[in-house]
Amino acid sequence: xxxxxxxxxxxxxxxxxxxxxxxxxxxxxxxxxxxxxxxxxxxxxxxxxxxxxxxxxxxxxxxxxxxxxxxxxxxxxxxxxxxxxxxxxxxxxxxxxxxxxxxxxxxxxxxxxxxxxxxxxxxxxxxxxxxxxxxxxxxxxxxxxxxxxxxxxxxxxxxxxxxxxxxxxxxxxxxxxxxxxxxxxxxxxxxxxxxxxxxxxxxxxxxxxxxxxxxxxxxxxxxxxxxxxxxxxxxxxxxxxxxxxxxxxxxxxxxxxxxxxxxxxxxxxxxxxxxxxxxxxxxxxxxxxxxxxxxxxxxxxxxxx
Numbered sequence: 001x002x003x004x005x006x007x008x009x010x011x012x013x014x015x016x017x018x019x020x021x022x023x024x025x026x027x028x029x030x031x032x033x034x035x036x037x038x039x040x041x042x043x044x045x046x047x048x049x050x051x052x053x054x055x056x057x058x059x060x061x062x063x064x065x066x067x068x069x070x071x072x073x074x075x076x077x078x079x080x081x082x083x084x085x086x087x088x089x090x091x092x093x094x095x096x097x098x099x100x101x102x103x104x105x106x107x108x109x110x111x112x113x114x115x116x117x118x119x120x121x122x123x124x125x126x127x128x129x130x131x132x133x134x135x136x137x138x139x140x141x142x143x144x145x146x147x148x149x150x151x152x153x154x155x156x157x158x159x160x161x162x163x164x165x166x167x168x169x170x171x172x173x174x175x176x177x178x179x180x181x182x183x184x185x186x187x188x189x190x191x192x193x194x195x196x197x198x199x200x201x202x203x204x205x206x207x208x209x210x211x212x213x214x215x216x217x218x219x220x221x222x223x224x225x226x227x228x229x230x231x232x233x234x235x236x237x238x239x240x241x242x243x244x245x246x247x248x249x250x251x252x253x254x255x256x257x258x259x260x261x262x263x264x265x266x267x268x269x270x271x272x273x274x275x276x277x278x279x280x281x282x283x284x285x286x287x288x289x290x291x292x293x294x295x296x297x298x299x300x301x302x303x304x305x
Contacts, residue, residue, distance in 0.1 A: 001049075002028040008035040017041055017050070017060065024048070029117040030096060034058050044087040052098025055127055060084060065104035065182035066111030075111070078135060079142065082117035086205050088152070099129040106188060107134025107167050114138050121154050121171070122303050130161040133186060136165035139209075140174025143200045143232045151202035157296070157305045171231060173200045175207040175299055178214055185218030185225045185247055193218060193247065195227030195254060199235035199265075207299045208236030208266070209217075216244035226254040227269070230261040237271040251280050 005012035006020045008190045011033070012134075014020040018039050020030050026045035034057040041060060043050075052058030064082040068076045083102050086093055104113035112135035118125075119141045130137045141151045156176040163170060164184045185193050196216065201208035209228075216239075218225055228237045237253075252269060255262045268284035270291050296305050 004028060004030045005033065006030060006037075007033040008037060009033075013123065021045075021048070022046045032060075032209065036061060036138045038062060039084075040064065041071060041084040042087070043085070043090045043093060044224050047092040047096040048090060049096075051094075051096050052128075053160070054130055055097050055099055058098040059101060060098065060103040061103055063102060063104040063113070065102075065113040068110075078112040078114065079117065079138075080170075081112060081135075081137070081146040082273070084116050084118075086116070086118035086123065088120050088154075091122050093118070093123045094126075095121050095124075095128055096126045097128070099131060101129075101131040102133075102136070103131075103166065105133065105216040119136060119154055119174070121152070123154075123156040124159075124305065125157065125161060126159045126227065127161065128158075129164075131162075132169065133165055133188075134167040135171060136169040137163055138172045138220050139170060140172035140200075142172060144202070145232075151200075151205070153202075153205055155300050155303055157300070163245050168195050168198035168231070169231070170196060170209065171200070171203060172200035173205075175201075175205060176209055177294075177296060177299060178211045180208070181211070181214045183214055183216045187214070187219040193225035195226045197228050197237050198256075199228065199237045200230075200232040201234055201236040201266075203234040203264075205236075207294070209238070210294050211237075211242055212294070214239070215243045216242060216248070218245070218247040227252050228267065229254040229256045230259075230265040230267070231256065233261045233264045235261060236266040237296060238267070238286060239271070240286060240294060241271045242269070244272065247277075249282075253280060253283050255280075 116140040180187040
């Protein structure tokens, strides 16, 4: 596999990640040396591996936000904001040891501002950080009523990552496992702390977001944060053997205002028994036997992680 070195100080093959990506047809490893790379990145070729030197010191950052105006005077909207966009053509994508950030600011001021939008199949993400506020990480396809296309079954694995945000900051339709990740809910002055997830799983797909042995903490007010709410009907999100502090509302999950998508969703958790009697009646407490059904083998099928 071809290996490319990127160093903003000029000691590598290229000085920017975007430049390196434009010079490859895929199936390569890009080693990103420490530094802050202020650039907007697109990955649309298969089997690209992006490896940072150090997660805390290798940072890709940009600041586009949903309320930015185009030359036409209309806002660009959520899906044009990502600092990094990984397209469906980039199947087999791997990323390790770096931070992707959107520093546009709070959603009540700038609207949604995505750090990573990734909807390719077989994506493996390890020891990365994704930082933002509203809509930090878009993992998987967006709803069919937005695209006009059926949602594919997109498999993604996030391991030992840190994800920060507040409103709906992990959202989309992937079959994604988050294992041993740090989920940090950033408080908002005068506003609800927000929602960790907003899944839009397709009705045909058996699995959505699965959090295993993750920690959920935050700086917001107690009872103003939820593990998630259903972005669309049939949303699927479970938290298995995770730990969380007292930032969460006792109801654990929330409905979506003005919709009845919670009636068809599959939301559940295992662990933190104190919440078993206070959860909403449409949220399931997952048994030990049921938890076994959310294994990597069952979720990912022939893709071995």
